[in-house]
Amino acid sequence: MALTCAIIGASGYTGAELAAMITRHPQLQLAGLYVSAGSSDAGKALASLHRTLLGVVDGVLEPLADDAVEQVASRAQIVFLATEHKISHDYAPRLLAAGATVFDLSAAFRFNDAAPYSAHYGFDHQFPELLNEAVYGLAEWNADAIKGARLIAVAGCYPTASLLALKPLEAAGLIAPGFVPAINAVSGVSGAGRKATLTNSFCEVSYNPYGVLAHRHQPEIARHLGRPVVFTPHLGNFPRGIVATIAVQLVAGTTAAQVDAAYAAAYTGKSCVRLYNQRCPGSWPSINAVVKTPFCDLGWKVDEALGHVVVVSAIDNLLKGASSQAIQCVNMRFGLTDFPLVGG
Numbered sequence: 001m002a003l004t005c006a007i008i009g010a011s012g013y014t015g016a017e018l019a020a021m022i023t024r025h026p027q028l029q030l031a032g033l034y035v036s037a038g039s040s041d042a043g044k045a046l047a048s049l050h051r052t053l054l055g056v057v058d059g060v061l062e063p064l065a066d067d068a069v070e071q072v073a074s075r076a077q078i079v080f081l082a083t084e085h086k087i088s089h090d091y092a093p094r095l096l097a098a099g100a101t102v103f104d105l106s107a108a109f110r111f112n113d114a115a116p117y118s119a120h121y122g123f124d125h126q127f128p129e130l131l132n133e134a135v136y137g138l139a140e141w142n143a144d145a146i147k148g149a150r151l152i153a154v155a156g157c158y159p160t161a162s163l164l165a166l167k168p169l170e171a172a173g174l175i176a177p178g179f180v181p182a183i184n185a186v187s188g189v190s191g192a193g194r195k196a197t198l199t200n201s202f203c204e205v206s207y208n209p210y211g212v213l214a215h216r217h218q219p220e221i222a223r224h225l226g227r228p229v230v231f232t233p234h235l236g237n238f239p240r241g242i243v244a245t246i247a248v249q250l251v252a253g254t255t256a257a258q259v260d261a262a263y264a265a266a267y268t269g270k271s272c273v274r275l276y277n278q279r280c281p282g283s284w285p286s287i288n289a290v291v292k293t294p295f296c297d298l299g300w301k302v303d304e305a306l307g308h309v310v311v312v313s314a315i316d317n318l319l320k321g322a323s324s325q326a327i328q329c330v331n332m333r334f335g336l337t338d339f340p341l342v343g344g
């Protein structure tokens with residue numbers, strides 16, 4: 001029998017992607033699409049807002065009153081929180097207590113201590129025991145922990161692109177001691193969510209850095225890599241997709257073959273990561289190759305004389321950086337097939 005799923009924050013960019021994937025998934029069933037109690041979209045068909053879903057997703061958006069959150073868990077075994085951090089922080093404990101398994105797309109449970117929330121998210125975290133319990137949903141690296149989890153904190157978009165690129169080198173002990181990787185990344189405008197603001201308005205968006213040495217994803221990447229990083233995001237004038245370019249100083253004497261072996265060891269058999277050095281040597285990951293796909297594409301080149309590698313990572317921020325990674329985590333958690341991620 002199919003597992004029932006509800007999405008809180010269903011009208012947003014990541015929520016709509018989740019609805020499409022759940023509808024196509026043979027072992028999942030959509031049981032509720034929610035927006036806030038006062039939302040002007042309540043009562044509308046989701047597909048009337050996201051018209052690629054016409055004829056695909058039939059559901060209507062329901063208003064969710066704050067005192068009705070537990071009722072979502074009586075309709076659905078799995079609840080996705082596609083909401084901003086503070087709402088996820090408030091709702092996840094109540095949904096867990098009501099018996100749901102929760103997949104949170106926000107950052108509300110991505111750290112295992114409360115300090116980053118006061119420092120970077122503008123609220124004091126009230127649930128240290130859940131921070132301790134939550135499993136970081138970076139699917140290729142945390143499969144075993146995800147299998148037993150009640151609360152999965154799906155990894156952020158830039159952190160997914162950055163960590164999938166850097167963790168194989170870290171795990172193989174190839175990054176020079178004390179070296180601080182510099183990650184330069186660009187994201188499409190959907191990374192900021194669906195709500196209109198001046199900074200994501202068509203006439204305002206340019207290709208420019210933002211959040212320099214202050215972006216919330218810098219501590220998330222550092223925490224889950226296990227070493228500091230310098231992370232510089234850029235806003236790109238395209239709808240979706242991330243490319244991260246990272247230069248890393250290697251341990252003295254590291255060969256290109258050792259770097260190749262580190263990526264092969266990390267990702268052989270992992271169908272959502274595509275290694276360009278194996279599949280199409282000499283070409284590089286790009287936005288076009290990953291948009292609307294669940295893949296992370298990785299390419300790298302080693303300069304043995306200089307002792308550096310440059311790694312390039314590309315994902316769709318709304319899919320591998322959010323919703324398809326959430327479904328990957330569901331598949332792992334409940335032992336389902338990879339559908340609809342690969343070959344579906």
Ligand SMILES: NC(=O)c1ccc[n+]([C@@H]2O[C@H](COP(=O)([O-])OP(=O)(O)OC[C@H]3O[C@@H](n4cnc5c(N)ncnc54)[C@H](OP(=O)(O)O)[C@@H]3O)[C@@H](O)[C@H]2O)c1
Pocket residue numbers: 008009010011012013014015034035036037038039040041064081082083084085087105106107155156157190191192193194195317318321322
């Ligand atoms: N966009 C990305 O690339 C990306 C990638 C990774 C992670 N994330 C994270 O995923 C989460 C969702 O991001 P998004 O880009 O999909 O945001 P979004 O497009 O702004 O959508 C937010 C959704 O939450 C709903 N909402 C707001 N308050 C609510 C409440 N009290 N109860 C129920 N629903 C409520 C909104 O509808 P109403 O306001 O009409 O109620 C809307 O459906 C965020 O935490 C974000 O940081 C986003």
